[in-house]
Amino acid sequence: MPAPSVTITLHGLVERVTYHTEETGYCILKVIPEGKREPVSLIGKAPRVVKTNP
Numbered sequence: 001m002p003a004p005s006v007t008i009t010l011h012g013l014v015e016r017v018t019y020h021t022e023e024t025g026y027c028i029l030k031v032i033p034e035g036k037r038e039p040v041s042l043i044g045k046a047p048r049v050v051k052t053n054p
Helices: none
Strands: 011-018 028-034 038-045
Touching: none
Parallel strands: none
Antiparallel strands: 011 028, 028 038
């Protein structure tokens, strides 16, 4: 039985793009969430990913 799908919205700065494919939107990122200092790992889908320049 597959796990239920959950959608979560995260706002923050992309610190590193480890992998991203525009064909499917699948990505692996390091993101610094708004209001936080430490990056978190993100695995999911995003139509467009842009790394920020601090």
